[in-house]
Amino acid sequence: xxxxxxxxxxxxxxxxxxxxxxxxxxxxxxxxxxxxxxxxxxxxxxxxxxxxxxxxxxxxxxxxxxxxxxxxxxxxxxxxxxxxxxxxxxxxxxxxxxxxxxxxxxxxxxxxxxxxxxxxxxxxxxxxxxxxxxxxxxxxxxxxxxxxxxxxxxxxxxxxxxxxxxxxxxxxxxxxxxxxxxxxxxxxxxxxxxxxxxxxxxxxxxxxxxxxxxxxxxxxxxxxxxxxxxxxxxxxxxxxxxxxxxxxxxxxxxxxxxxxxxxxxxxxxxxxxxxxxxxxxxxxxxxxxxxxxxxxxxxxxxxxxxxxxxxxxxxxxxxxxxxxxxxxxxxxxxxxxxxxxxxxxxxxxxxxxxxxxxxxxxxxxxxxxxxxxxxxxxxx
Amino acid sequence: xxxxxxxxxxxxxxxxxxxxxxxxxxxxxxxxxxxxxxxxxxxxxxxxxxxxxxxxxxxxxxxxxxxxxxxxxxxxxxxxxxxxxxxxxxxxxxxxxxxxxxxxxxxxxxxxxxxxxxxxxxxxxxxxxxxxxxxxxxxxxxxxxxxxxxxxxxxxxxxxxxxxxxxxxxxxxxxxxxxxxxxxxxxxxxxxxxxxxxxxxxxxxxxxxxxxxxxxxxxxxxxxxxxxxxxxxxxxxxxxxxxxxxxxxxxxxxxxxxxxxxxxxxxxxxxxxxxxxxxxxxxxxxxxxxxxxxxxxxxxxxxxxxxxxxxxxxxxxxxxxxxxxxxxxxxxxxxxxxxxxxxxxxxxxxxxxxxxxxxxxxxxxxxxxxxxxxxxxx
Numbered sequence: 001x002x003x004x005x006x007x008x009x010x011x012x013x014x015x016x017x018x019x020x021x022x023x024x025x026x027x028x029x030x031x032x033x034x035x036x037x038x039x040x041x042x043x044x045x046x047x048x049x050x051x052x053x054x055x056x057x058x059x060x061x062x063x064x065x066x067x068x069x070x071x072x073x074x075x076x077x078x079x080x081x082x083x084x085x086x087x088x089x090x091x092x093x094x095x096x097x098x099x100x101x102x103x104x105x106x107x108x109x110x111x112x113x114x115x116x117x118x119x120x121x122x123x124x125x126x127x128x129x130x131x132x133x134x135x136x137x138x139x140x141x142x143x144x145x146x147x148x149x150x151x152x153x154x155x156x157x158x159x160x161x162x163x164x165x166x167x168x169x170x171x172x173x174x175x176x177x178x179x180x181x182x183x184x185x186x187x188x189x190x191x192x193x194x195x196x197x198x199x200x201x202x203x204x205x206x207x208x209x210x211x212x213x214x215x216x217x218x219x220x221x222x223x224x225x226x227x228x229x230x231x232x233x234x235x236x237x238x239x240x241x242x243x244x245x246x247x248x249x250x251x252x253x254x255x256x257x258x259x260x261x262x263x264x265x266x267x268x269x270x271x272x273x274x275x276x277x278x279x280x281x282x283x284x285x286x287x288x289x290x291x292x293x294x295x296x297x298x299x300x301x302x303x304x305x306x307x308x309x310x311x312x313x314x315x316x317x318x319x320x321x322x323x324x325x326x327x328x329x330x331x332x333x334x335x336x337x338x339x340x341x342x343x344x345x346x347x348x349x350x351x352x353x354x355x356x357x358x359x360x361x362x363x364x365x366x367x368x369x370x371x372x373x374x375x376x377x378x379x380x
Numbered sequence: 381x382x383x384x385x386x387x388x389x390x391x392x393x394x395x396x397x398x399x400x401x402x403x404x405x406x407x408x409x410x411x412x413x414x415x416x417x418x419x420x421x422x423x424x425x426x427x428x429x430x431x432x433x434x435x436x437x438x439x440x441x442x443x444x445x446x447x448x449x450x451x452x453x454x455x456x457x458x459x460x461x462x463x464x465x466x467x468x469x470x471x472x473x474x475x476x477x478x479x480x481x482x483x484x485x486x487x488x489x490x491x492x493x494x495x496x497x498x499x500x501x502x503x504x505x506x507x508x509x510x511x512x513x514x515x516x517x518x519x520x521x522x523x524x525x526x527x528x529x530x531x532x533x534x535x536x537x538x539x540x541x542x543x544x545x546x547x548x549x550x551x552x553x554x555x556x557x558x559x560x561x562x563x564x565x566x567x568x569x570x571x572x573x574x575x576x577x578x579x580x581x582x583x584x585x586x587x588x589x590x591x592x593x594x595x596x597x598x599x600x601x602x603x604x605x606x607x608x609x610x611x612x613x614x615x616x617x618x619x620x621x622x623x624x625x626x627x628x629x630x631x632x633x634x635x636x637x638x639x640x641x642x643x644x645x646x647x648x649x650x651x652x653x654x655x656x657x658x659x660x661x662x663x664x665x666x667x668x669x670x671x672x673x674x675x676x677x678x679x680x681x682x683x684x685x686x687x688x689x690x691x692x693x694x695x696x697x698x699x700x701x702x703x704x705x706x707x708x709x710x711x712x713x714x715x716x717x718x719x720x721x722x723x724x725x726x727x728x729x730x731x732x733x734x735x736x737x738x739x740x741x742x743x744x745x746x747x748x749x750x751x752x753x754x755x756x757x758x
Contacts, residue, residue: 111668289488307684313676315493
């Protein structure tokens with residue numbers, strides 16, 4: 001690999017030219033990494049709902065052409081100037097948010113919202129020079145979330161790469177660089193249910209099931225899964241979900257249903273839909289005195305969270321999380337280790353596999369609501 | 381005192397006959413304590429805003445005639461059947477909320493909202509038999525939040541009585557049975573600022589200053605007091621407040637003003653006004669990534685707390701507290717010890733003192749917004 005260091009690499013990428021239209025696999029040129037950047041050979045990538053959302057570009061200003069993708073695993077091909085803690089050949093997970101190590105957030109024990117490298121969905125260029133590392137015939141292609149993993153090679157800021165155990169199978173752990181860690185961390189790092197406690201999970205997609213997996217690992221005795229789609233219930237049992245509530249089947253608000261099932265409310269709840277009414281339900285269904293609700297799903301711009309103050313004065317806690325409160329560089333490697341130690345199960349999240357040339361099928365599955373995670377193998 | 385055991389005691393009480401009208405010092409009869417009850421001789425009591433609120437009875441119904449009062453200190457006169465943890469002569473603080481020690485809340489390490497004895501502002505009788513222990517010429521006079529401390533003697537549930545160090549001066553520690561502990565605990569037990577952190581306190585009345593005192597004890601480096609009334613600022617300095625913000629002095633929302641003063645937001649905020657806009661400001665002024673806001677003040681029935689969900693997804697935490705999260709029986713004695721160890725300063729909260737027969741002066745002072753705590757000597 002080192003014979004490409006310092007050179008432009010021509011390779012295949014799945015380019016999105018227009019909102020909602022199939023990606024086109026074509027040759028792109030990937031410039032070498034600049035200061036504090038790293039060029040990564042992507043081995044496996046998966047589709048996450050955030051890619052779909054910005055590909056559809058319904059709610060926001062579109063930025064095309066663009067290379068999407070932010071859940072992936074790869075190997076370092078070369079490093080730019082000033083990069084000392086990563087080297088060629090390292091196994092890495094690129095992450096859509098970063099950790100510079102210097103700002104107040106990175107220095108805080110709690111926060112993972114790095115001032116320099118936190119998620120930016122508008123930016124389509126690299127920070128160091130405001131330009132893209134991708135081009136086709138000299139014309140720039142926009143980056144996405146600083147990762148752009150739907151490409152055989154990509155360039156990311158070194159603060160956005162987690163160096164992981166080289167023995168970990170990249171085709172499994174790629175899904176840890178976004179959705180699964182987000183849900184898992186929401187439960188393990190933020191909700192922190194005690195052994196034997198009760199947890200309600202709202203939304204049984206990949207993020208919600210990861211939150212359920214977190215509750216299973218924490219030893220929760222009851223994991224109540226709430227979803228409008230009953231066909232998700234069977235699958236959810238594999239993730240530790242013990243009971244199901246479909247809000248459509250009840251006349252009264254779902255928080256009341258849950259409170260009745262649990263003698264006043266659950267100990268913890270984790271909200272993974274992004275629907276603001278569900279957020280309110282997730283908060284109001286936790287027990288007074290000690291209940292904690294954690295919001296994960298991202299709502300639309302105009303959403304308003306509203307509750308009666310007495311619900312807070314009654315000693316309920318309301319929290320929100322971003323990327324499961326994991327600091328990408330510091331914490332993700334230990335999530336990979338949880339998998340290697342067989343504490344965390346990942347295979348059950350992977351329902352489909354495709355080769356890179358078939359990447360558009362992954363979008364079709366997700367649009368149809370089929371499956372959880374589809375792994376795209378970059379090498380056919 | 382033992383000569384009154386088992387008998388009705390005739391004594392003086394300040395009775396509220398009608399909403400908003402001055403209390404009348406009357407002779408009342410106080411029945412002996414029943415099962416799980418305790419009869420207390422009240423030595424000192426103080427007025428708290430909640431007494432005023434239910435005396436004015438503007439927003440809700442309140443039963444009359446009623447004996448108000450819930451911040452006090454006294455001595456146990458006699459105990460009812462089944463009471464083993466208290467004995468005549470014990471020095472105690474009666475509390476408006478209780479701790480049965482058996483329900484899920486009492487057994488929880490976190491909660492202090494006892495299922496059996498939590499605050500009930502509607503009830504004017506004792507739980508045991510649904511009747512009152514006070515009467516005037518045979519006619520019932522109602523209780524208030526299970527304490528009714530504006531009386532020389534009162535009867536309370538044993539779960540609502542904190543037994544304290546007999547050396548603690550009762551004329552000082554009486555103020556610890558409500559407002560100050562509420563504010564103090566909001567900071568020490570719930571907001572939990574770390575040493576050197578920044579804290580914003582909304583509302584600089586007794587509860588807010590109790591919260592500020594908590595921030596001082598925790599070693600906060602900046603304690604920003606927020607109040608519409610600048611005359612409160614000078615007093616607040618004694619409680620560790622280092623800077624002041626009057627929202628009226630600014631065009632932009634106060635949370636923006638505070639964020640600018642603190643590089644993005646304070647580490648902790650404690651809201652002690654009960655005004656729902658202030659609650660939202662208190663939440664939105666904490667720093668993303670690690671900020672925690674604690675709501676203390678009780679709003680009116682129709683209040684709605686609203687915020688953009690992004691403010692939560694940005695890793696801010698929103699909590700609320702009740703009575704500073706102190707379990708009355710388990711925790712209040714240690715608050716008294718904090719005072720006895722000279723960590724917690726209580727004298728500075730006491731700005732006025734009146735004898736019992738002048739109790740209405742305490743109401744007047746509070747209505748005029750004068751002072752912090754007025755101690756009433758029985």
